[in-house]
Amino acid sequence: MSAPTVERVEMIGIVKRFPGVLANDRVDLEVQRGEILALLGENGAGKSTLMKILYGMQPADEGEIRLNGQPLHLRSPSDAIRHGIGMIHQHFMLVPSLTVAENVALGLPSGRGGRLDLTPIMRGIQALSERYNLKVDPRAYVWQLSVGEQQRVEIIKALYRNAGVLIMDEPTAVLTPQEVDDLFKILRQMTADGHAIIFISHKLHEVLAISDRIMVLRDGRAVGSLPTTQATREILARLMVGREVSLRVAHEAMEVGQVRLRVEQLNALNARRLPALRDVSLEVRGGEILGVAGVSGNGQRELAEVIAGLRPLTSGKVYLDEADLTQASVAERIAAGFSYIPEERMRDGAIKTFSVAENAILQTHTRPPIAQRGMINFRAVRQMTGDLITRFNVKTPSQSTPLRNLSGGNIQKLILARELSRNPHVLLAAQPTRGVDIGATMYIHRVLLDQRAHGTAILLISEDLEEILALSDRIAVIYEGQIMGILPRAEATAEKLGLLMAGSL
Numbered sequence: 215m216s217a218p219t220v221e222r223v224e225m226i227g228i229v230k231r232f233p234g235v236l237a238n239d240r241v242d243l244e245v246q247r248g249e250i251l252a253l254l255g256e257n258g259a260g261k262s263t264l265m266k267i268l269y270g271m272q273p274a275d276e277g278e279i280r281l282n283g284q285p286l287h288l289r290s291p292s293d294a295i296r297h298g299i300g301m302i303h304q305h306f307m308l309v310p311s312l313t314v315a316e317n318v319a320l321g322l323p324s325g326r327g328g329r330l331d332l333t334p335i336m337r338g339i340q341a342l343s344e345r346y347n348l349k350v351d352p353r354a355y356v357w358q359l360s361v362g363e364q365q366r367v368e369i370i371k372a373l374y375r376n377a378g379v380l381i382m383d384e385p386t387a388v389l390t391p392q393e394v395d396d397l398f399k400i401l402r403q404m405t406a407d408g409h410a411i412i413f414i415s416h417k418l419h420e421v422l423a424i425s426d427r428i429m430v431l432r433d434g435r436a437v438g439s440l441p442t443t444q445a446t447r448e449i450l451a452r453l454m455v456g457r458e459v460s461l462r463v464a465h466e467a468m469e470v471g472q473v474r475l476r477v478e479q480l481n482a483l484n485a486r487r488l489p490a491l492r493d494v495s496l497e498v499r500g501g502e503i504l505g506v507a508g509v510s511g512n513g514q515r516e517l518a519e520v521i522a523g524l525r526p527l528t529s530g531k532v533y534l535d536e537a538d539l540t541q542a543s544v545a546e547r548i549a550a551g552f553s554y555i556p557e558e559r560m561r562d563g564a565i566k567t568f569s570v571a572e573n574a575i576l577q578t579h580t581r582p583p584i585a586q587r588g589m590i591n592f593r594a595v596r597q598m599t600g601d602l603i604t605r606f607n608v609k610t611p612s613q614s615t616p617l618r619n620l621s622g623g624n625i626q627k628l629i630l631a632r633e634l635s636r637n638p639h640v641l642l643a644a645q646p647t648r649g650v651d652i653g654a655t656m657y658i659h660r661v662l663l664d665q666r667a668h669g670t671a672i673l674l675i676s677e678d679l680e681e682i683l684a685l686s687d688r689i690a691v692i693y694e695g696q697i698m699g700i701l702p703r704a705e706a707t708a709e710k711l712g713l714l715m716a717g718s719l
């Protein structure tokens with residue numbers, strides 16, 4: 215492989231409009247050879263859009279790209295690749311039924327007779343995997359590989375095409391902490407060899423750990439760019455959110471009460487009718503937060519749905535305050551003191567065409583004070599909604615605004631408000647802060663800890679290990695539908711949890 219020929223990439227005055235959204239608003243960006251630039255921003259800030267423009271996937275409405283000082287016109291990703299710009303997407307683009315070598319070969323010009331000789335490609339993969347410690351077997355089929363290995367194949371593929379600039383869109387979202395460490399070592403070796411990397415993330419600690427420079431996007435605009443040595447979590451959070459954010463929540467030791475939620479030997483199938491949960495047994499006591507950690511797709515969704523009564527069990531038992539609710543309907547669970555903050559909040563937790571007020575009374579609309587003699591008491595609705603909006607700091611123009619007009623964080627706060635207003639005995643919170651800005655995240659964390667102090671048993675399912683570590687009293691790790699271990703807070707380090715998350719005992 216020859217050394218990268220990219221000295222400098224610039225994006226100048228990039229504007230990109232989608233119907234109703236200004237996704238990029240006159241954004242300037244620059245990255246140099248040997249440098250890791252972090253592109254930081256909340257969900258929807260415009261990071262992927264900007265990088266898809268740099269990768270030739272979509273045209274900018276205005277602005278210019280320059281490579282080594284020369285204007286560059288990109289009509290497609292193959293154009294970008296030809297100029298040494300590579301990108302690894304949030305969702306990998308490998309073909310599972312092909313081998314690693316075949317995937318690397320895909321799209322390369324073929325030899326005589328349309329046949330591609332894989333021998334030099336195998337050799338190239340070997341050389342790259344030695345140079346960068348990218349351990350993969352070139353003969354393995356992609357479907358056999360772990361997510362971390364698939365990511366390494368994507369990196370090899372880009373390096374094989376001699377990517378001088380490598381764009382990585384949220385590459386750590388699917389990795390265990392150890393895999394993140396490995397990835398960071400690979401990235402450092404790459405920059406030492408003269409590659410430039412654009413690393414997209416919304417996680418402050420990662421950006422601080424790996425980058426040389428940080429650029430923050432908010433609502434499509436570049437709101438700050440600074441050397442990582444000058445950045446702190448507080449500075450970055452303020453830039454991302456646009457206001458002061460307190461990043462600390464106090465987790466105080468608490469007296470725990472009796473067991474309020476108990477699940478025994480849960481087994482269930484996923485949407486493809488394959489086993490998703492295998493003999494999952496857990497207990498949560500009043501005043502306790504039990505965190506369930508794991509890499510995405512290891513049964514978390516099914517576990518939440520089974521406990522909420524939205525997915526059938528093949529076997530197992532669910533008890534709430536020692537009452538057997540295994541066969542109970544959703545409504546019966548709610549009546550027994552169960553509350554649920556679903557991961558798919560627009561599908562399972564709210565109705566986006568309904569107003570804020572209508573969403574606030576979902577599930578309580580059949581009971582007093584909302585329902586009186588079979589009629590809805592609108593004054594009670596207004597009062598209750600107003601109260602929830604104030605107490606939970608929900609930003610909405612009015613109670614009659616359709617829910618879809620609110621930001622993700624405010625929708626989540628409204629659902630949280632509604633679910634907690636019932637004073638639940640058991641609260642199941644599934645990915646409660648996914649897609650929510652840091653300000654709202656910190657607020658939700660505080661609310662969960664308050665609820666714990668009120669004696670609620672909280673089952674927190676989250677793929678965000680920082681969140682799990684900040685809130686949980688005990689931490690269970692789920693891997694391929696099995697609980698690999700349960701650690702008390704004091705013993706739970708990212709390292710230990712990471713090993714369990716990777717399936718090793």
Ligand SMILES: Nc1ncnc2c1ncn2[C@@H]1O[C@H](COP(=O)(O)OP(=O)(O)O)[C@@H](O)[C@H]1O
Binds near residue numbers: 235261264
């Ligand atoms: N193809 C598209 N069509 C319409 N809107 C889009 C499209 N892609 C992105 N957007 C919108 O542009 C904004 C920025 O999105 P994106 O670049 O994906 O943000 P990020 O990667 O920072 O989360 C969002 O409001 C998003 O909904």
Ligand SMILES: [Mg+2]
Binds near residue numbers: 383
């Ligand atoms: Mg994105």
